[in-house]
Amino acid sequence: MTPPENKNIIEERKELIKEVLQAYPEKAAKKREKHLNVYEEGKSDCGVKSNIKSLPGVMTARGCAYAGSKGVVWGPIKDMIHISHGPVGCGYWSWSGRRNYYIGTTGVDTFGTMHFTSDFQERDIVFGGDKKLLKLIQELEVLFPLSRGVSIQSECPIGLIGDDIEAVAKKAAKEINKPVVPVRCEGFRGVSQSLGHHIANDMIRDWVFPRADQAKKDGTLKFESTPYDVAIIGDYNIGGDAWASRILLEEIGLRVVAQWSGDGTINEMLMTPNVKMNLIHCYRSMNYISRHMEEKYGIPWLEYNFFGPTKIAESLREIASKFDSKIQENAEKVIAKYQPTMDAIVAKYRPRLEGKTVAMMVGGLRPRHVVPAFQDLGMKMIGTGYEFAHNDDYKRTTHYIENGTIVYDDVTAYEFEEFVKALKPDLIASGVKEKYVFQKMGLPFRQMHSWDYSGPYHGYDGFAIFARDMDLALNSPTWGLIGAPWNKNTKAKAKAAV
């Protein structure tokens, strides 16, 4: 970590936070103050509170528990049908929002880009939806006989009207002889999508793993162990990320038994308790089930980071260190094999990106994991923060950021805009709701949830695309066109094209 360019930078930025907070009513300012800070080197934490209810009436990027369960954890399991149980909207507005790539015949043996809902009407609210749910699952079985199971993703009204979806799930599972998993991920639970991840993990523990245990007992689980069996945990295959990661793990000689949950299947989940190690990318969304597998099945887990060649090499070595010398030698070979290409990518793009500053705000992992990939390109992080991280995420973040980095938890749209106006980063890396706000300010922007419909960004193959995308965002001549030349008093703050 480098020393601050300016000794006063920490004080200056703390002052900036104070100024920004002045816009709030007193009560709100007091609450928000705890979520904003400047990182000081040597501290074990970023010094911000997290995982606390958002302020009413203030624009937050946060979603809900349903988004965490349906959108992130369960939705990408491709051979199951995930029912958005309740009114039509939750499933409709989130439909195919996350680009979880998969291979299969949609509507026949895979269902990833489809929207199944019980489309609640007033009478369902009044009389309850359990009967409808059972009938719906029976209808699914007629129309989609090749599905391997069903999950029930509860929307707000389900919990409020007291439906017993667990009873329906048990009954339906017997009837169709497939797993039917009830997930109580109503949007009002918890303070963000984060609780949805946790609930979704717990349902895998309670409704999927018991089947795995039973199958093992019965001897029906067709699985022959090898010493090199691993699972990818917490990769949702956005733009194909999990594939660009898996290819490296396979190349160093590991056998990837399961992918959670991008392009994943229920069978892969059932086999996971037999692997030798769980490799976890998105810690926030899947640490719960990894810890459970460690406790119950004795499977160790390891966090890794496949963003950018520095971290990829470091992660491959660390993963290999848990296996034998054959894997370790392979890891070195793989790193050496890709290094020239990575060097060429950096040689091409670093001169165009060197010294550029970035402000980031994403979900629960990328605000730290992507930092080294930017650094590989000579770029510098000046502000970062999460939508829904917890305290342990902010502890982990300290390994990634420099002295003086401004850290904002559940940053409001107002705060983010004010920080950007003051810090003047060259690039903003956040989500679609933020994208056009900053582009209207004339600032280059990349979406870091969806990779701006590009990707993959994981792995060596992904880093090439990442580097190219950052270049095209920052060095587009369009930024230089903002503000008419005849308007001498134009207030446009657009930067001249490079």
Place this chain on the structure above:
Amino acid sequence: MPQNPDKIQDHVQLFHQPEYQQLFQNKREFENGHDPEEVKRVAEWTKSWDYREKNFAREALTVNPAKGCQPLGAMFAAVGFEGTLPFVQGSQGCVAYFRTHLTRHYKEPFSGVSSSMTEDAAVFGGLQNMIDGLANSYQLYKPKMIAVCTTCMAEVIGDDLGAFITNAKNAGSVPQDLPVPFAHTPSFVGSHITGYDNMMKGILTTLTAGKKKSASNGKINFISGFDTYVGNLREVKRIASLFGIDYTILSDNSDYLDAPNTGEFDMYPGGTKLEEAADAINAKATVVMQAHSTPKTREYIAKEWQQDVVVSRPWGIKATDEFLMKLSELTGKPIPEELEIERGRAVDAMTDSHAWVHGKRFAIYGDPDLVYSVVGFMLELGAEPVHIVVHNSNEVFEKELQALLDSSPFGKEAKIWGGKDLWHLRSLLCALSS
């Protein structure tokens, strides 16, 4: 390695490389996928008449719906008024979805807040969320109007918006004179177009209260309905200007949803001036360009404003003719010659190109008014509608659409499928092609 620094491959090309094709093969070992022959057999079956019958027999399941829920429509209507912040009473996740959806569609910023109701609000009700929420959003975002609607959470627990807003005002959250119109928008009733109607009525009710004067201001009001193409609004404004008509667009969101890039972010670009909207009660007439996204609004205007309410949907030649003649009739102004010339050019383009469309059979789905209008235009070109799927349909609409189909020999074969989704449409199309 597939990547070459001189020619970096995107996902599509990348994953077609042999390395990845091999990886996909390897992965099959653990997937427990079905036999490819079986997948093929079932895929064929899903295109059969037998499958179609089974698909249409379902009663509980909706697959790939062609409708959303109310609050999005309410927010869409709200942002067309000057300085207006949409505020949704209920869980925050919904608003994140609405903002995402609208932002992605328009590639524009879309602002809106929620009262972030969680478990405690589910137990105790959302009044405190409303009080704090209105105070925070007013102070932070300095809106001229806050338009409040609900999510299904607030509806299920029975939050009373009218009472809550009064309480919040009394608690000093916002000034007493700040307009805070509201609409109850339960997601389990109607669809996004219902929400548009509810919010439009709510806003007009609030803004025009006590503004009725004895004399008309001579203006014409235009209401676009849930029309997501802002170019249509701009065209209506241009037509009205050519006529020299003094008009008010009620919910002019054309600038909000298509703002110029000036290097500065404006949270509330454009929009109908609130004073102008308030004076809409004194207009000569209101022309509504969608019928089925405005039933309550139209009923309210006709009853409370005591002025003519005309539905006229200017799509295609005949409907635009009617629209222009209606404007001429309402204002006493002649139809501008320039528009007649444009009409001639459009008809010329249609006669020049009709051969490519005439006799072509088509299926269509969408919201009622949009479908009605496009079908009308296609009939003018000699195209033949076959399947018309409208998920958020109703009897009035179906009767109206049937009359349109009956008016043309090209509409004979068409069948209207009300309340059906896109998985139904798939069966209809598969059976067509087999």
